[in-house]
Amino acid sequence: MAAKAEKVMVLGIDAPIVPRLVALAREGKLPALGRLLAEGVYAPNCLAPFPTITPPNWTTITTGAWPGTHGLTDFDGFEPGDPLDKTHQNFDSREVKAERLWEAAARAGKRTILVNYPVTWNANNPDGWRLGGNGLHINDIRLGVDRRLFNLNNLCQHFLLSTEPYPFANEVSFKRASDWEGVEHSPRALEAEVSVRPVKPATPMPPFTWHLLVDAAEGKGYDTVVVAKAKNKQGVYARLKVGEWSGHIYDTFPTEAGPKEAVFRMKLLELSPDASQFRLFVPGIGALHGWAEPAELEEEIKSAEGLPLVRPPFDAWVMEWIDAQTLVEANDLHNRWLADASHYLLTNKPWDLFFIHVHSPDGLYHAISADLEPTSTRSRELQAELTAAETALYQSVDRCLGRILEAADEKTLVFAVSDHGAKPKGRHFQVQEVLEAAGLLAYKPGEPGERRQIDWSRTQAAGQRTVHVYVNLKGRDPEGTVPPGEEYERVRERTIKALLEWNDPETGLKPVVLALKREDARVLGHYDERSGDIIYAVDPRFYEEHGIHLPTAKFGIGDLHSLFIMAGPGVKKGEVVERTVWLTDVVPTACYLADLPVPAQCEGSVVYQALEDPDARVKELQSLRRNVERLKRMVERPPMC
Numbered sequence: 001m002a003a004k005a006e007k008v009m010v011l012g013i014d015a016p017i018v019p020r021l022v023a024l025a026r027e028g029k030l031p032a033l034g035r036l037l038a039e040g041v042y043a044p045n046c047l048a049p050f051p052t053i054t055p056p057n058w059t060t061i062t063t064g065a066w067p068g069t070h071g072l073t074d075f076d077g078f079e080p081g082d083p084l085d086k087t088h089q090n091f092d093s094r095e096v097k098a099e100r101l102w103e104a105a106a107r108a109g110k111r112t113i114l115v116n117y118p119v120t121w122n123a124n125n126p127d128g129w130r131l132g133g134n135g136l137h138i139n140d141i142r143l144g145v146d147r148r149l150f151n152l153n154n155l156c157q158h159f160l161l162s163t164e165p166y167p168f169a170n171e172v173s174f175k176r177a178s179d180w181e182g183v184e185h186s187p188r189a190l191e192a193e194v195s196v197r198p199v200k201p202a203t204p205m206p207p208f209t210w211h212l213l214v215d216a217a218e219g220k221g222y223d224t225v226v227v228a229k230a231k232n233k234q235g236v237y238a239r240l241k242v243g244e245w246s247g248h249i250y251d252t253f254p255t256e257a258g259p260k261e262a263v264f265r266m267k268l269l270e271l272s273p274d275a276s277q278f279r280l281f282v283p284g285i286g287a288l289h290g291w292a293e294p295a296e297l298e299e300e301i302k303s304a305e306g307l308p309l310v311r312p313p314f315d316a317w318v319m320e321w322i323d324a325q326t327l328v329e330a331n332d333l334h335n336r337w338l339a340d341a342s343h344y345l346l347t348n349k350p351w352d353l354f355f356i357h358v359h360s361p362d363g364l365y366h367a368i369s370a371d372l373e374p375t376s377t378r379s380r381e382l383q384a385e386l387t388a389a390e391t392a393l394y395q396s397v398d399r400c401l402g403r404i405l406e407a408a409d410e411k412t413l414v415f416a417v418s419d420h421g422a423k424p425k426g427r428h429f430q431v432q433e434v435l436e437a438a439g440l441l442a443y444k445p446g447e448p449g450e451r452r453q454i455d456w457s458r459t460q461a462a463g464q465r466t467v468h469v470y471v472n473l474k475g476r477d478p479e480g481t482v483p484p485g486e487e488y489e490r491v492r493e494r495t496i497k498a499l500l501e502w503n504d505p506e507t508g509l510k511p512v513v514l515a516l517k518r519e520d521a522r523v524l525g526h527y528d529e530r531s532g533d534i535i536y537a538v539d540p541r542f543y544e545e546h547g548i549h550l551p552t553a554k555f556g557i558g559d560l561h562s563l564f565i566m567a568g569p570g571v572k573k574g575e576v577v578e579r580t581v582w583l584t585d586v587v588p589t590a591c592y593l594a595d596l597p598v599p600a601q602c603e604g605s606v607v608y609q610a611l612e613d614p615d616a617r618v619k620e621l622q623s624l625r626r627n628v629e630r631l632k633r634m635v636e637r638p639p640m641c
C-alpha cells in the first residue's frame with residue numbers, strides 16, 4: 001500500500017528570488033531547504049495568481065482558490081459601491097469567501113497551528129492555535145488600517161537615538177552627568193535625556209523619557225553607555241559597548257487602552273571616544289499580549305533570544321541609521337521568535353496541520369534589490385556587503401525552518417512555498433498619469449507640492465490599488481459620471497487603448513504588457529466587481545519589486561516565480577518537475593496525499609508529476625475493492641457444514 005501522509009506542514013517564505021534561494025541551498029548554505037530539495041521535488045515553474053502580491057496569494061495557498069473566488073483581489077480590499085478611493089488592508093480572515101484547508105480538515109477532526117500567517121486574524125480554527133495573522137509580523141497591525149497609514153505597531157516601531165541629525169531620529173545632546181543614584185560612573189561621564197515619541201503605535205501612547213549615561217569605563221575615551229528609564233539603579237535597562245545588543249528588556253508602557261506589557265532589545269551602533277558620535281538603535285517594542293488565540297498561549301511561549309517583533313527596520317537601513325549586518329540581526333530576532341514559538345507549539349500540542357509565514361525576504365528586497373544589481377552605481381564594497389546580508393538573511397530563515405522541521409517525521413508532508421518572487425525596482429510608471437494624459441482622469445486645482453486630489457466630477461476612469469482601473473460608473477460609484485451601457489464600454493476601450501499605447505518618454509518602451517476587460521480577466525482568476533473594470537500588468541523593467549507584474553516576470557537579478565518544494569510520503573526524491581505548478585495546487589495535492597477533505601471552493605489540481613506513483617490511490621482503491629469482494633464472497637458462501 002502506498003505511503004500516506006499523516007501530517008502537513010506549509011512553510012511560507014515571502015518574496016524570495018527563487019533561483020537565488022535554490023542556488024544557496026544547493027551550495028549547502030541553507031541546510032534545511034537543501035534537505036527538502038534532496039528529499040523532495042522542486043518545481044521551478046511555480047506561478048502565483050495575479051497580482052503577484054501578499055494577502056491574496058497566501059490566501060490562495062490555503063484555499064486552493066483563485067482571487068475572484070476567495071474574494072481578496074489585491075493587497076487591499078475594496079467593496080463595490082464604496083467611493084473608488086476607499087480601500088482597506090486585507091488581513092481579516094472573515095473577508096475570505098472560500099473554505100480554508102484547516103476548516104475542511106477540521107471536518108475530519110484535524111487540528112491546525114497557524115503562525116504569523118497573513119489573513120488569519122479571526123480565522124475559523126476553534127480547536128487549533130494561532131499566533132498573529134493581523135499583519136506581516138506578530139505585532140504588525142494592519143486590520144482595517146487606512147492604506148495611507150500603511151501599518152501600525154503593537155506597541156512601537158523601530159527608532160534611533162543619535163547625536164547626528166538622521167531623518168526621523170531622536171536627537172541626543174550630552175552634558176556633564178549628575179545625580180545618578182546607585183549607578184557608579186567616573187567624573188568624566190556625560191548624560192542625556194531623550195523624550196521618545198512612539199512611532200505608529202496601534203493604540204495611542206504618550207512619549208516616554210530615556211536617560212543615557214556615557215562613560216569611559218577603560219579610562220580612555222568614552223566606550224560605554226547606560227540606558228535607563230530613571231537615573232537610578234532600578235531604572236537601568238542596559239549597559240552596552242559599541243556593537244553589543246542588550247538582553248531582553250521587559251517593561252510596561254502606558255497607552256490609551258491601559259498599560260501594556262512589552263519586550264525589546266537595543267544595540268549600541270556607535271560611540272566615538274569624545275562622545276560626539278552616538279547612535280543607539282531599538283528594533284521596535286513588541287507587546288507580550290494581543291496576538292494569540294487562545295490568549296493563554298501568550299504566557300506559554302518563551303523565546304530566550306527572539307522578539308515578537310513589530311515591522312522590521314528595512315527603512316532604517318534606507319535612512320542609513322543601521323548597517324546591513326544590524327538589519328539582518330534585527331530580522332533574525334523575529335525569525336528566532338517564530339522558530340521558538342513554532343517549536344513549542346509543535347512539540348506541546350496535538351497538531352495535524354501547521355502553517356507558517358516568514359516575511360523577511362520581502363522587506364529586504366524592497367530595500368536593497370536595486371543595489372544588488374551588477375549594474376548598480378553603488379560601490380563594489382557595498383554590493384558585497386548587501387550580497388552577504390542577503391545570504392545571511394536566507395540563513396536566518398533557513399535556521400527557523402530547520403527548527404520547525406525537527407518536528408516533522410517520515411509521515412509529514414512538507415511544502416516550502418512563496419506567495420510571489422521579487423525583482424529590483426524598475427523605471428517610473430504611474431497609471432493615473434496615463435489616464436490623465438488620455439483625458440480620462442482630472443485633478444482638482446491645488447497648490448504646488450500638495451498631494452493632488454482626484455476631481456471625480458470630471459473623471460471617467462481611475463486606477464485603484466495595484467492593478468485595477470475602475471470606470472467612474474453612474475449608479476454604482478458614489479460620484480459616477482459615466483452612464484452604463486455603450487458609454488461604459490467606450491470608456492473601457494479608450495482606457496485599454498491608452499494603457500497599451502503609453503510610451504515611456506525616456507526609452508520609448510511600452511510599459512503595459514496586458515490590459516483586459518474584467519470578463520476577460522477570468523483567465524487570471526478575477527470575476528466580479530471586487531476586481532477593476534479593467535485589469536492591467538506592467539513590464540518588469542518598470543515599477544516596484546512585485547505586484548503589478550505577471551508571475552512569470554524576470555528582470556535583472558529578479559524573478560517573480562513562486563517557490564514550490566514538496567517532500568514527504570509518496571513524493572519523488574530529489575527531482576525537478578518542469579511542469580507549471582500553480583499556488584492553487586498546494587491544497588489539492590495536500591488533500592490527495594494526506595486523505596484530507598477538499599475545501600469547498602478549491603480550484604487547483606494534484607501535482608501528479610511530483611508523485612512516486614500517480615496511480616497509487618487508484619491501485620489502493622482497486623486492492624481494497626478486491627478485498628471487499630473476497631470478504632463478500634466469503635460471507636455469502638453457504639455454510640460448509
Ligand SMILES: [Zn+2]
Nearest residue numbers: 014053054419
Ligand atoms: Zn508577499
